[in-house]
Amino acid sequence: MLYYIPPTLFYTAELCYNSSMNFWDKLPHPFTVLAPMEGVTDIVFRHIIETAGRPNVFFTEFTNVSSYASEKGRQNALERLDIFENEHPIVAQIWGKEPEHFKKTATALEGLGFDGLDINMGCPDKHVNKAGGGAAMINTPELAIDCIKSAKENTSLPVSVKTRLGYSKISEYENWLTLLLQQDLAALTVHLRTKKEMSKVPAHFELIDSIIALRDKIAPQTKLIINGDIENLEQITDLHAAHPGVDGFMIGRGVFKNPFCFKPQDSKSTPSEQTSHIPSQKELLRLLALHLNLFDARRAELENRGSKYSYEPLKHFYKIYVNNFDGAKELRIKLMDCKTTDEARKIIAPLIK
Numbered sequence: 001m002l003y004y005i006p007p008t009l010f011y012t013a014e015l016c017y018n019s020s021m022n023f024w025d026k027l028p029h030p031f032t033v034l035a036p037m038e039g040v041t042d043i044v045f046r047h048i049i050e051t052a053g054r055p056n057v058f059f060t061e062f063t064n065v066s067s068y069a070s071e072k073g074r075q076n077a078l079e080r081l082d083i084f085e086n087e088h089p090i091v092a093q094i095w096g097k098e099p100e101h102f103k104k105t106a107t108a109l110e111g112l113g114f115d116g117l118d119i120n121m122g123c124p125d126k127h128v129n130k131a132g133g134g135a136a137m138i139n140t141p142e143l144a145i146d147c148i149k150s151a152k153e154n155t156s157l158p159v160s161v162k163t164r165l166g167y168s169k170i171s172e173y174e175n176w177l178t179l180l181l182q183q184d185l186a187a188l189t190v191h192l193r194t195k196k197e198m199s200k201v202p203a204h205f206e207l208i209d210s211i212i213a214l215r216d217k218i219a220p221q222t223k224l225i226i227n228g229d230i231e232n233l234e235q236i237t238d239l240h241a242a243h244p245g246v247d248g249f250m251i252g253r254g255v256f257k258n259p260f261c262f263k264p265q266d267s268k269s270t271p272s273e274q275t276s277h278i279p280s281q282k283e284l285l286r287l288l289a290l291h292l293n294l295f296d297a298r299r300a301e302l303e304n305r306g307s308k309y310s311y312e313p314l315k316h317f318y319k320i321y322v323n324n325f326d327g328a329k330e331l332r333i334k335l336m337d338c339k340t341t342d343e344a345r346k347i348i349a350p351l352i353k
């Protein structure tokens with residue numbers, strides 16, 4: 001059987017209501033988070049992960065506050081902020097460098113159904129950094145504080161920050177994280193690398209205990225989320241045993257290796273012995289079938305609003321579902337040649353019956 005698709009697939013942000021103002025305090029310990037990933041974790045892919053096995057918290061891709069603040073960019077910003085009802089708690093991630101634009105966006109987000117607001121202070125993308133946002137904020141700490149204050153003063157949503165250890169040197173983490181923790185954040189996500197390191201070196205797990213100590217000293221009320229090279233529940237189980245002070249673990253690229261990574265293999269197992277579900281070939285291809293259907297529904301919806309949702313980027317997702325089984329390579333080549341979702345659907349139909 002294919003996954004059930006409800007008649008109303010997507011709920012525009014305006015239609016949702018805010019269900020839990022201080023959700024961070026109601027999460028299990030430890031909790032899991034799907035990382036924000038631009039071009040990946042849009043509403044369609046979050047729906048896929050929610051179906052495969054959800055994390056405790058979802059984050060959106062990041063939205064530029066200056067886009068939201070401008071008339072020209074607002075529609076696009078709002079489309080990025082569409083959410084659906086089953087993904088609560090969900091945090092809207094935003095980036096920028098203008099406190100005034102943070103103010104406008106923070107005010108608006110409260111009415112868009114989100115449970116939290118996160119500020120990106122770690123993105124290494126050169127366009128984002130040139131615009132003064134993402135990891136560039138590490139080098140403009142006073143501006144970073146102004147942006148956090150501006151967001152906090154203009155929303156009752158809990159405000160969090162996602163960042164890296166520093167801009168160029170690992171040793172920056174003490175001053176930078178101290179400064180952030182002094183802002184009384186609801187949560188702080190630390191990607192255990194510097195901006196300069198991009199994702200080219202292993203995450204610095206050796207710093208976790210020092211970061212916990214900083215958090216405990218400066219802001220014990222702030223939830224600490226660790227990110228970088230974490231791929232599955234077994235790894236989270238081990239990290240939690242070694243560092244019980246960490247509140248949450250965030251998985252990003254791990255979902256490419258296994259979109260079922262948040263789903264426990266055995267739902268009866270205790271948290272200390274959880275492993276991620278390893279899907280069968282059929283489960284993966286059924287998830288791909290769902291992705292094709294959700295893609296079509298989203299495209300129709302956006303076209304109705306006068307926007308586009310292109311087919312080509314969808315192809316990047318095929319390798320998530322068509323991997324690690326006999327004949328996967330040949331099937332993937334066939335799918336990559338498809339020009340429409342209908343062509344792709346025909347190819348996988350006999351394999352998912």
Ligand SMILES: Cc1cc2nc3c(=O)[nH]c(=O)nc-3n(C[C@H](O)[C@H](O)[C@H](O)COP(=O)(O)O)c2cc1C
Pocket residue numbers: 035036037038039040061062093120122123162191227228229230250251252253254
């Ligand atoms: C394709 C892609 C897009 C990303 N977009 C964002 C983003 O919009 N906001 C953000 O905070 N981090 C973004 N990241 C970084 C991830 O959230 C995460 O910090 C990073 O991938 C390290 O975690 P991982 O090893 O679990 O993947 C992105 C990463 C990737 C691979």
